[in-house]
Amino acid sequence: MNKILNLSPLLCALLFVLIFVFCADLPFSPNSADPSISIVLGDLRQSPDGTWLSDLLPTGGREANHANALNKSITNRAVIDEVKILVLDMTQWQSEAEFRQAWEAMNESALIDSSTHDSTKDFWDNVIRMFQSYTRDKYRFAGEFTLEIDGSVARGTINAKPGLNYFFIALREQGTTQLWFERFFTVSENEELNTICFGCGPEVRITFPPEDTTFTTNVINVSGTVGDDTVSTAKLILGEVSQTIPVNNGQFSNPVVLSVGTNTIIVQASNADGTGSDRVTVEFQGDSTALRATLIWDSNDTDMDLQMENPNGEVCSFVNPVIGGMKLDVDDADGFGPENISVNQPISGEYITRVVNFSASAGFGTTATVYIFRDETLLEIRNHTFSVSDVNNTWEASRVTLP
Numbered sequence: 001m002n003k004i005l006n007l008s009p010l011l012c013a014l015l016f017v018l019i020f021v022f023c024a025d026l027p028f029s030p031n032s033a034d035p036s037i038s039i040v041l042g043d044l045r046q047s048p049d050g051t052w053l054s055d056l057l058p059t060g061g062r063e064a065n066h067a068n069a070l071n072k073s074i075t076n077r078a079v080i081d082e083v084k085i086l087v088l089d090m091t092q093w094q095s096e097a098e099f100r101q102a103w104e105a106m107n108e109s110a111l112i113d114s115s116t117h118d119s120t121k122d123f124w125d126n127v128i129r130m131f132q133s134y135t136r137d138k139y140r141f142a143g144e145f146t147l148e149i150d151g152s153v154a155r156g157t158i159n160a161k162p163g164l165n166y167f168f169i170a171l172r173e174q175g176t177t178q179l180w181f182e183r184f185f186t187v188s189e190n191e192e193l194n195t196i197c198f199g200c201g202p203e204v205r206i207t208f209p210p211e212d213t214t215f216t217t218n219v220i221n222v223s224g225t226v227g228d229d230t231v232s233t234a235k236l237i238l239g240e241v242s243q244t245i246p247v248n249n250g251q252f253s254n255p256v257v258l259s260v261g262t263n264t265i266i267v268q269a270s271n272a273d274g275t276g277s278d279r280v281t282v283e284f285q286g287d288s289t290a291l292r293a294t295l296i297w298d299s300n301d302t303d304m305d306l307q308m309e310n311p312n313g314e315v316c317s318f319v320n321p322v323i324g325g326m327k328l329d330v331d332d333a334d335g336f337g338p339e340n341i342s343v344n345q346p347i348s349g350e351y352i353t354r355v356v357n358f359s360a361s362a363g364f365g366t367t368a369t370v371y372i373f374r375d376e377t378l379l380e381i382r383n384h385t386f387s388v389s390d391v392n393n394t395w396e397a398s399r400v401t402l403p
């Protein structure tokens with residue numbers, strides 16, 4: 001016979017009062033003497049990864065609505081008002097694989113007790129009720145925790161028993177729940193090892209330029225490190241211009257073209273865990289340009305060439321980098337760009353910007369993107385894909401008439 005049933009009603013009532021008094025804030029939390037786990041959710045704006053719970057939920061009727069709520073995307077991630085973590089104690093299992101194998105072997109529909117769903121409760125409450133209804137042979141519902149939100153990052157500390165645990169992490173916006181991540185995690189007895197960063201990706205550090213540097217040249221080299229040697233490319237973002245840059249053995253160094261005034265430079269790198277980024281803000285004090293063209297492209301070890309022809313028929317390119325009031329500020333011969341031509345001494349008439357596919361890497365083409373700035377403001381973005389056989393072909397990207 002179940003031992004609980006042998007308890008006298010008085011003892012049960014006493015236990016209830018003790019549980020209520022001592023655990024009022026976190027009624028289902030594991031004992032605070034359990035190892036603590038520091039959790040960081042790196043970027044809440046990233047797409048969630050969650051299908052497993054959808055599979056668990058019954059289909060049809062109100063339960064289908066719950067499944068829909070789970071998959072409903074939160075439209076404005078800026079107003080996420082709650083981040084919750086639900087912890088299942090899986091310490092009776094040696095590994096995630098062992099549990100999943102046992103779960104697959106079960107008749108799931110027989111396990112799902114739709115009577116646990118209560119139409120007066122919201123989705124999150126029903127998820128908890130559902131998990132609580134299983135807390136017998138397969139796992140134990142250990143508790144729910146709330147993380148602190150700071151912009152798009154959430155942080156907090158939770159406690160869980162040493163051994164295998166399951167974390168179900170949900171974002172909630174005005175009562176709408178979205179599964180963000182689910183993860184099995186083995187809690188160590190040694191608390192220093194219990195740090196989890198979901199969706200954080202590799203650590204990115206911009207080492208040059210330092211924050212708040214003022215430059216008098218418009219092309220600077222951005223360099224730094226990516227904390228994952230297997231990452232081979234990163235994204236370099238400055239205003240509207242977003243380009244791929246190579247990363248070799250965790251190091252990057254690539255030119256970037258500044259606009260007059262304040263520039264925020266962002267470098268992002270991704271791996272299977274998510275996206276990491278760093279940013280610096282610098283100032284460029286120089287003459288504003290009447291017209292400027294920036295070229296980037298999307299494959300490494302290929303050479304694109306930017307050209308600009310002024311109304312007098314003079315052509316600025318790597319052959320004549322300074323001519324007719326135009327200047328090729330930066331040239332690139334090995335992939336991704338940027339190349340940039342600035343018009344510092346404008347003359348009245350039409351300027352034509354062209355891109356020449358100087359070399360093509362074997363096996364794939366290259367998409368070139370040209371950003372045209374008029375008086376330091378983005379006027380247009382044009383792109384064109386060169387096929388592998390388009391070697392030495394020219395693409396006319398833009399025509400702009402200056403007064």
Ligand SMILES: [Ca+2]
Pocket residue numbers: 303304305306331332333339358
């Ligand atoms: Ca080139």
Ligand SMILES: [Ca+2]
Pocket residue numbers: 332333334335336337
């Ligand atoms: Ca390059």
